[in-house]
Amino acid sequence: MNIIFIDWKCFNHDDTIQTLQALGHQVTLYAHEEFNFPVSKSFVEDFTDFLFGKKVDLVFSYNFFPPVAEACHRNHLSYISVVYDSPYVYLYSYAMMYETNRVYLFDSAWVKELNQGGLSQVTYATLPASTHRSLPSGDTVPERLRADISFVGALYNEAHNFYERMEEKASDELKGYLEGILSAQSLIYGADILKPLMTPDLLAKMHRALPLEPDSTCVEPADYRHLNYVLRRKLTSMERFRYLKTLGEHNRDNDRSIKLFTLEPDTEIPGISNMGIAEYTNEMPLVFANSRINLNITLRSITTGIPLRCMDIMSCGGFLLSNYQQDFSLDSIAPAPGFTEDHPLSTSAFLPGVDYDYFDSPASLLEKTEYYLSHEKERQEIAQNGKQKVETYYSLTAFLQRILPS
Structure with a gap:
């Protein structure tokens, strides 16, 4: 097929293009300064001119972009998008309604919401990962990128973030109430209590303290921005600090190498070394492959989904x-042939204690980090199982073969 790939600084950019080409497709890159605008007449016109005289079968992008959807609709082209960001306002764009769209989204709860809203062209898909990397280990890897325990991710504690800006004008009553519901939600994974509590009265109070207007080109829920960009981001920050501080306090003698890779280089957590940013393509895979334990603490706007970070960790052979x-x-995928029912690869589901493991409290985090640091063989077996599961079901090759027309 002849595929136009929307060219921007997305994750898995080069690997996806190479995989498409290896599968026999012709890939043409298209870049435009207004590709990610909510509406762009310029993009639609320029893209239409670009198409003139070309035989094109479909357009592909990571994340969904309304101008691309508009241009594809007008030119009767199929537009496949794979969304890995959350929150993501453009999934409420009017352009989502076009029948030329095929949107793959990694959060089953969000897929259900959009399907119930009439968007049948939105489909659940676990995010793919690049699996062909050959990664060095041991002393050949810079010491900075090796750890007993590592966490790669933002802490959302930048100055003047949305929550802090709201606090400046919020009443004591509102601040106390929000602190209470955030604390309650922090005790629960797998169930969302914040959204049911976003009553019109609470939203009005938050809006007075921090006006955030819905985009006029979208039909996003009225509470979407306050819920996701204010409350859930604040909750994520609270949880990431809480879990990291728990590990740091347990590491007072610095007998463990616990490293944080984050955008906020000045943040200090006793017992943890802040290493600054780990660059996605060249450094992050080395961190994942050379950390005995890789932590994931999910951004709370991802209700049920598996974040891309988890797939990247497992694809690199990280625990x-x-x-x-x-x-x-x-x-969600038909079983791979050749495996008995009791074999880990007989199912596309990730099995705790087999392909990965999870924690549900600071106490269980401490318990499991100590356990796996002292059970090296079991930890390595689980890491290898996770890598094989990704390679079997969620490689870029397997994913693209599933979603592209035959």
């Missing part, structure tokens, strides 16, 4: 210890 996410247990 994954994550908070609980419901979609780990989804068996």
